[in-house]
Amino acid sequence: MAILADKDTRVIIQGITGGQGTFHSQAMLNFGTKIVAGVTPGKGGQEVNGIPVFDTVMEAKEAHDATAAVIFVPAPFAGDAALEAIAAHLNPVVVITEHVPVRDEIRVIHTAKRQGITVIGPNTPGIITPGAKQKLGIMPGHVFADGPVGLMSRSGTLTYEIAAGMTYAGIGMTTAIGLGGDPCVGLTPIEAVKLFEKDNDTKALVLVGEIGGDAEERAAAYIKEHYDRPVVGFIAGRTAPPGKRMGHAGAIISGSTGTAQAKIKALNDAGIPVAEKPSDVARLLQDVL
Amino acid sequence: MKLLEHEAKDIFRAFNMPTPPGGVAETPEEAMSIAAKVGKPVVVKAQVLSGKRGKAGGVKFADTPEQAKEIAKHILGLKINDLPVEAVLVEEKLDIQQEIYAGITIDRNERKYVVIGSGAGGMSIEELAEESPEKIVKMHVDPSIGFLPYNAREMATKMGFRGKQINKLASFFLKLWNIVEANDVELTEINPLILTKDGRFLAADARLNVDDNALFRHKQMMESLKRDPVEQNEREKIATENDMAYVELDGNIACICNGAGLTMATLDAVSLYGGKASTFLDLGGGADAERVEKGIEVALMYPKVKAILINIMGGITRCDDVAKGILAARDDGDITVPMVVRMVGTNEEEGQEILNKAGIPFLKTMEEAASKVVNLAKEVK
Numbered sequence: 001m002a003i004l005a006d007k008d009t010r011v012i013i014q015g016i017t018g019g020q021g022t023f024h025s026q027a028m029l030n031f032g033t034k035i036v037a038g039v040t041p042g043k044g045g046q047e048v049n050g051i052p053v054f055d056t057v058m059e060a061k062e063a064h065d066a067t068a069a070v071i072f073v074p075a076p077f078a079g080d081a082a083l084e085a086i087a088a089h090l091n092p093v094v095v096i097t098e099h100v101p102v103r104d105e106i107r108v109i110h111t112a113k114r115q116g117i118t119v120i121g122p123n124t125p126g127i128i129t130p131g132a133k134q135k136l137g138i139m140p141g142h143v144f145a146d147g148p149v150g151l152m153s154r155s156g157t158l159t160y161e162i163a164a165g166m167t168y169a170g171i172g173m174t175t176a177i178g179l180g181g182d183p184c185v186g187l188t189p190i191e192a193v194k195l196f197e198k199d200n201d202t203k204a205l206v207l208v209g210e211i212g213g214d215a216e217e218r219a220a221a222y223i224k225e226h227y228d229r230p231v232v233g234f235i236a237g238r239t240a241p242p243g244k245r246m247g248h249a250g251a252i253i254s255g256s257t258g259t260a261q262a263k264i265k266a267l268n269d270a271g272i273p274v275a276e277k278p279s280d281v282a283r284l285l286q287d288v289l
Numbered sequence: 290m291k292l293l294e295h296e297a298k299d300i301f302r303a304f305n306m307p308t309p310p311g312g313v314a315e316t317p318e319e320a321m322s323i324a325a326k327v328g329k330p331v332v333v334k335a336q337v338l339s340g341k342r343g344k345a346g347g348v349k350f351a352d353t354p355e356q357a358k359e360i361a362k363h364i365l366g367l368k369i370n371d372l373p374v375e376a377v378l379v380e381e382k383l384d385i386q387q388e389i390y391a392g393i394t395i396d397r398n399e400r401k402y403v404v405i406g407s408g409a410g411g412m413s414i415e416e417l418a419e420e421s422p423e424k425i426v427k428m429h430v431d432p433s434i435g436f437l438p439y440n441a442r443e444m445a446t447k448m449g450f451r452g453k454q455i456n457k458l459a460s461f462f463l464k465l466w467n468i469v470e471a472n473d474v475e476l477t478e479i480n481p482l483i484l485t486k487d488g489r490f491l492a493a494d495a496r497l498n499v500d501d502n503a504l505f506r507h508k509q510m511m512e513s514l515k516r517d518p519v520e521q522n523e524r525e526k527i528a529t530e531n532d533m534a535y536v537e538l539d540g541n542i543a544c545i546c547n548g549a550g551l552t553m554a555t556l557d558a559v560s561l562y563g564g565k566a567s568t569f570l571d572l573g574g575g576a577d578a579e580r581v582e583k584g585i586e587v588a589l590m591y592p593k594v595k596a597i598l599i600n601i602m603g604g605i606t607r608c609d610d611v612a613k614g615i616l617a618a619r620d621d622g623d624i625t626v627p628m629v630v631r632m633v634g635t636n637e638e639e640g641q642e643i644l645n646k647a648g649i650p651f652l653k654t655m656e657e658a659a660s661k662v663v664n665l666a667k668e669v670k
Contacts, residue, residue, distance in 0.1 A: 143634070246553050
């Protein structure tokens with residue numbers, strides 16, 4: 001078992017004819033992802049990496065019985081692309097694109113919510129379920145092994161760093177989710193915990209957070225009250241100065257909120273050990289598994 | 290993008306939101322003539338992107354046009370938060386009955402806009418939240434229907450207003466909402482919004498931040514500003530032009546990595562081993578050799594840098610590309626301080642071979658790399 005993507009997931013790539021879409025659809029195919037169709041308006045009838053391209057998401061879905069969407073469409077059009085995927089009832093909808101206007105994000109997130117659809121991102125490396133050979137995103141598949149841990153993170157390469165450390169230590173993952181580096185994202189840490197809670201194969205969680213907002217604090221409070229399995233944390237940005245955006249739009253300490261110290265304290269208060277360095281995550285997991 | 294007060298007020302007035310009479314001056318003489326036109330005591334305010342301009346002496350009152358000229362001369366010579374004051378806003382000094390707070394921002398958890406108001410304006414909303422949170426009224430906006438007149442009236446009544454003032458203040462909030470929607474605003478504040486003794490509501494201050502990611506929809510606004518969207522030093526400009534995220538800090542170790550989370554974690558690791566970072570430099574996804582070389586070049590332009598730590602976790606970024614970039618920077622003679630390289634992931638072996646041949650050592654773990662660069666930085670005089 002896993003969450004959000006399993007062996008039955010059938011993927012549409014929106015923006016497949018663009019540079020990123022073409023490159024990553026091939027990388028996904030190499031990993032084993034079941035990509036059934038691509039969409040680029042005006043380019044229907046073409047093929048990319050052997051994948052048939054359609055003009056609209058609905059056509060692609062109907063022709064190939066697709067269940068999920070991965071979006072590589074440029075930021076000005078990404079919101080519209082996500083709404084099109086939601087209208088076609090694809091679930092989940094993974095928005096890889098960075099720099100999507102926040103007003104568009106809000107509209108996408110709430111439209112999806114009303115229909116019970118999960119949006120991952122924007123500004124995410126995507127999701128990966130190693131056991132089912134399904135990668136809906138841009139992460140290097142080989143650093144993610146199959147196993148009993150659910151991984152969620154607001155970051156990309158830091159997730160690979162931690163996943164590689166886990167894989168090296170012989171600890172695999174049910175599903176790893178990049179939640180996205182923007183202030184407003186479709187799936188929040190607390191919602192991800194709730195999804196993993198329903199998966200019996202997920203025996204422990206890793207929560208990788210960073211400065212900005214208080215989503216980690218909220219997840220910690222939920223875990224304390226409701227989640228019984230072990231959780232290990234890591235928070236990036238202990239040394240980040242206030243008022244500066246550290247690469248991610250969402251990674252900013254505003255006033256006194258969003259500090260790493262507050263997040264670490266909240267996690268510790270919920271009984272969650274927090275690793276000092278990325279490599280300590282695997283060591284802490286070995287203690288609890 | 291943050292707008293200056295007078296730029297924000299231009300947008301306010303375009304939406305029929307009342308602001309005090311006055312104008313922008315770049316010279317003391319202009320300030321005097323604006324004050325003369327206003328014909329009443331005025332306030333002279335530095336136009337800088339800093340919240341603390343009042344405390345820095347950037348806001349002063351003048352009773353006469355001559356006084357306004359003297360004050361403008363003084364303020365135009367100030368530097369606030371290291372930024373020179375290039376213009377002042379000269380406006381009528383209002384006869385205050387009540388100071389009000391009105392703002393709209395984004396609630397990251399609800400992922401909705403939230404309208405915020407208080408009958409106790411003047412102090413910052415953070416201070417107000419500390420001192421008397423019960424005086425703050427908040428209302429989330431349903432993304433599918435927006436902020437409606439009855440929502441605005443409810444805000445006004447909850448803030449303690451009665452009678453005709455309810456509709457007047459509600460109309461203010463509705464205009465503010467329209468401004469947010471029309472301009473992709475991520476944060477706006479009017480603090481204070483003034484209720485005058487003769488019953489008028491006026492936006493005495495204006496803060497307006499537009500979503501950088503939405504600027505492509507607001508070309509006209511950008512043109513009317515006639516300035517760069519953000520104030521950046523030369524190094525920051527080069528980094529932005531090359532799609533890198535770059536933040537200067539006060540230590541001496543430049544951390545050049547790929548990915549924001551990894552870069553932050555690398556800064557933290559440096560600190561854990563007793564060092565201090567000078568630079569957060571995220572090369573971004575899929576950096577090629579040229580971008581790596583550029584990154585090293587930009588990092589070295591910052592005089593505080595005494596050592597460089599390159600930490601790459603290859604995903605879409607390929608280690609052989611990174612190695613080529615490092616090599617190119619070294620061969621150009623760009624690298625003038627000790628450097629530590631840690632590089633794993635996609636095309637790791639090819640990358641390591643390039644570095645081996647060039648005699649550039651590399652490490653395999655973040656911990657080793659962070660601890661080594663801290664020691665090297667200590668040795669540099």
